[in-house]
Amino acid sequence: xxxxxxxxxxxxxxxxxxxxxxxxxxxxxxxxxxxxxxxxxxxxxxxxxxxxxxxxxxxxxxxxxxxxxxxxxxxxxxxxxxxxxxxxxxxxxxxxxxxxxxxxxxxxxxxxxxxxxxxxxxxxxxxxxxxxxxxxxxxxxxxxxxxxxxxxxxxxxxxxxxxxxxxxxxxxxxxxxxxxxxxxxxxxxxxxxxxxxxxxxxxxxxxxxxxxxxxxxxxxxxxxxxxxxxxxxxxxxxxxxxxxxxxxxxxxxxxxxxxxxxxxxxxxxxxxxxxxxxx
Amino acid sequence: xxxxxxxxxxxxxxxxxxxxxxxxxxxxxxxxxxxxxxxxxxxxxxxxxxxxxxxxxxxxxxxxxxxxxxxxxxxxxxxxxxxxxxxxxxxxxxxxxxxxxxxxxxxxxxxxxxxxxxxxxxxxxxxxxxxxxxxxxxxxxxxxxxxxxxxxxxxxxxxxxxxxxxxxxxxxxxxxxxxxxxxxxxxxxxxxxxxxxxxxxxxxxxxxxxxxxxxxxxxxxxxxxxxxxxxxxxxxxxxxxxxxxxxxxxxxxxxxxxxxxxxxxxxxxxxxxxxxxxx
Numbered sequence: 001x002x003x004x005x006x007x008x009x010x011x012x013x014x015x016x017x018x019x020x021x022x023x024x025x026x027x028x029x030x031x032x033x034x035x036x037x038x039x040x041x042x043x044x045x046x047x048x049x050x051x052x053x054x055x056x057x058x059x060x061x062x063x064x065x066x067x068x069x070x071x072x073x074x075x076x077x078x079x080x081x082x083x084x085x086x087x088x089x090x091x092x093x094x095x096x097x098x099x100x101x102x103x104x105x106x107x108x109x110x111x112x113x114x115x116x117x118x119x120x121x122x123x124x125x126x127x128x129x130x131x132x133x134x135x136x137x138x139x140x141x142x143x144x145x146x147x148x149x150x151x152x153x154x155x156x157x158x159x160x161x162x163x164x165x166x167x168x169x170x171x172x173x174x175x176x177x178x179x180x181x182x183x184x185x186x187x188x189x190x191x192x193x194x195x196x197x198x199x200x201x202x203x204x205x206x207x208x209x210x211x212x213x214x215x216x217x218x219x220x221x222x223x224x225x226x227x228x229x230x231x232x233x234x235x236x237x238x239x240x241x242x243x244x245x246x247x248x249x250x251x252x253x254x255x256x257x258x259x260x261x262x263x264x265x266x267x268x269x270x271x272x273x274x275x276x277x278x279x
Numbered sequence: 280x281x282x283x284x285x286x287x288x289x290x291x292x293x294x295x296x297x298x299x300x301x302x303x304x305x306x307x308x309x310x311x312x313x314x315x316x317x318x319x320x321x322x323x324x325x326x327x328x329x330x331x332x333x334x335x336x337x338x339x340x341x342x343x344x345x346x347x348x349x350x351x352x353x354x355x356x357x358x359x360x361x362x363x364x365x366x367x368x369x370x371x372x373x374x375x376x377x378x379x380x381x382x383x384x385x386x387x388x389x390x391x392x393x394x395x396x397x398x399x400x401x402x403x404x405x406x407x408x409x410x411x412x413x414x415x416x417x418x419x420x421x422x423x424x425x426x427x428x429x430x431x432x433x434x435x436x437x438x439x440x441x442x443x444x445x446x447x448x449x450x451x452x453x454x455x456x457x458x459x460x461x462x463x464x465x466x467x468x469x470x471x472x473x474x475x476x477x478x479x480x481x482x483x484x485x486x487x488x489x490x491x492x493x494x495x496x497x498x499x500x501x502x503x504x505x506x507x508x509x510x511x512x513x514x515x516x517x518x519x520x521x522x523x524x525x526x527x528x529x530x531x532x533x534x535x536x537x538x539x540x541x542x543x544x545x546x547x548x549x550x551x552x553x554x555x556x557x558x
Contacts, residue, residue: 064481083375090374094366096381096412098374133375191557198548202343206551269477272485278470 005035007254010238012230015162024227026219029238031183034246036253044245051252052092058256059097059129061264066127068262069173072255073132076180077218078208079190081241082133085180088248089255090131099124102133115139115157116164123168136161140225145217158228169233174258177234178251179226180241184215284314286533289517291509294441303506305498308517310462313525315532323524330531331371337535338376338408340543345406347541348452351534352411355459356497357487358469360520361412364459367527368534369410378403381412394418394436395443402447415440419504424496437507448512453537456513457530458505459520463494 012024038047062068074082090098101122110118116136124130140157143149149157165175182190191209194200211218230236237254241247291303317326341347353361369377380401389397395415403409419436422428428436444454461469470488473479490497509515516533520526 086375087373091370093374095369095372095374095377095379096362096365100374102375188557195552195555195557198553199545201549201552202546206549206555209555209557212557266478267481270480270485273474273480274477276474276485276488278467278474278488278491 007036007237007250007257010035010240010250012226012236012238014231014235015228024223026181026223026238029181029240031181031186031240032242033240034243035240036250037243037246038249041245044249048088048245048248048252049092051249051256052089054256055089055252055259056092056094058259058264059093061266062129062259062262063097063127064266065264067172068264069124069126069168069171070129070255070258070262071124071132071168071173071175072130072251073135073137073175073177074180074251075135075137075177075222076241077182077187077215078204078211079187079194080180080182081244081247082180084244085178085248085251086131086133088244089252093129097129099128099130100133101130103135103138116160120164124173126172136164137225137229141218141221144221144225145211145214155228158225161229162231162234165229165231165234174262175234176254176258177230177236178239178254179222179236180247181238182241184212186242187212187215286315286516286529286536289314289519289529291505291515291517293510293514294507303502305460305502305517308460308519310460310465310519311521312519313522314519315529316522316525317528320524323528327367327524327527327531328371330528330535331368333535334368334531334538335371335373337538337543338372340545341408341538341541342376342406343545344543346451347543348403348405348447348450349408349534349537349541350403350411350447350452350454351409351530352414352416352454352456353459353530354414354416354456354501355520356461356466356494357483357490358466358473359459359461360523360526361459363523364457364527364530365410365412367523368531372408376408378407378409379412380409382414382417395439399443403452405451415443416504416508420497420500423500423504424490424493434507437504440508441510441513444508444510444513453541454513455533455537456509456515457518457533458501458515459526460517461520463491465521466491466494 010029038044062070074085076082086100099122103119106118119132119136122130122132140149140154140161144154169175191212194203226236226238239247239250289308317323341349353364355361365379378401382398385397398411398415401409401411419428419433419440423433448454470491473482505515505517518526518529
C-alpha cells in the first residue's frame, strides 16, 4: 500500500441490513502492511509523539467542555497488542482524563445480567475518554467459536450491539472500534517469546494457547462480527498490527480524526470572573 | 531544612487515643520549603523522571503479583496541585495499571448512604494502584468548617475513618496520605493567574473563592483531621507544595518508599509453560 493509503480504506463497510453483514474476509487485509508508517520505527515513534501531544490537548478540551464523550474499543487476538497500544498511544494523555475498562471473564454477578449490563456501566460520561480493553464483542466471539451461539440467536446479539451503540451515539458519544490484526506467524513469535522469557509467565496461562488452536474459527467469527456491527456512528477499522510502531501510529491517527470531528473548543470565559482581584 | 531532611520529619505523629489526636499546627510546616529538592527546577525534573521510571516498574510488579494493593490519597486546598501531582508523577506509569478516583460533591444516590460508601467502592483491588483525588476526608473538613459537624459526632467520624482504613490495611492495602501544603499567598497567586487567563475559566467557579475566605478554619480543620487519622498503617505526610517541582519529587519519593516496602517480585516462572514450542 503506497503513501496514498486512506484511513477509510481500512474501514469495514457499514452494515446495511444484510443478515450476516457484508461479507468480509480478514485475509483481504495484510497484517504485515504498514500503510501509515512514517518510514522507519524511529520515524514512527516521532510521529506518534506528535500525535500524542495533540491527543493530550484534545482530551483537555473534551474535559473542559464536559459535553461530548469518546469511546475507543480495542479488540484483537491474544498478543495483538491491546495493552501495548494503550501504553504507547496514551502515554502523554493526562491520567486524569483517561479511563480504561478491561473486560475479563464475567464475574458471577455480571453473568447474572444480560451481556451488555457490565459494559453499559463503564461507558464514558460527558467529558470523558474511555478505552475498552476487550469489550462486549467477546460475547459474540468466544461462544460462537465454542459452538454455543449461532443462527438467529447470534444475529439477535449483533442487533443488540448495534442498538446499544446507537444509544451511546445518540447521547453524544463518538465511538471508534479498532481490530488489531496480526498474522498467525506473528502471534507464534510473540507467544514463543513470552514462553522463553520466564519473567513474562505471569502474563498468561497455558490455556491461552487454546484460542490459537481455533485461529481460523476466530478469524471468521471476527470477520462476521465486524461486518454485522460496523455502522456510520460506530465504525470498525482493521489495523495492520504485525508492526507495533505502525499499529500505534494508525490508532492514534484514527482517534485524532475522531477528536477533530468533534470541533472541541474551550468553554468561553466567565463574565462572573472577569476583573476579580484575589485578596 | 538541609540535605539531612528525612521524609519522616514530615509525617504527622500517629494517633494514640487522644480524643482530638495530637495537637498539630500546619503553621509549623513551611509551605515554601524544598527539603527534598535536587537543587533546581531542572534537577528536580530529572530526579522525578528517575523516580517515575522506578514507579512504573514497581507498578508492573504489583500488577504481576496481583496480591498487594496501593492507595494514595491526595488532599489539599484549591490550587494546591492535586491534579498537577497526578499528571507529573504518574506520567510514566502504564495507564493500564493506574486508576484515579475523583470525589466531588456527592450525588443524591451517594448522599443517601453513609459517607464511606462511595469511597469503599473505589478502593484498589489486588494488583491495583489507585489514587484518590480528594476523598472521604472532605467529609470531616467541609461540614466542620461550615459548622455542621463538631464534638462527639466529629470524633465518631474520625474513628470511622481509622477503622475503615485499618480494614483496607488488613486486606493487604498499603496506604499513603499526602496533604499538599501551600501558603495563602501562593494560593492567591494561583487563583489570580486562573482568573487572568480566560482559557482557564472552565476550571473553576466564583464559588471556589469562598473556601479561601475560610482559610484559617480550613487549616485548623485539616490539622485536627490529620492528627486524628494518622496511623502506622495509614500515615499522613505534609508536603511543602509552594514549589511544584519539589511537591512532585517528594510525593514520588514517598510512594516509592511504600512500594519498596512491599518487596514486590515477579511471580515465579510456570512449570507448565517451560519448554513449550508454539506451533
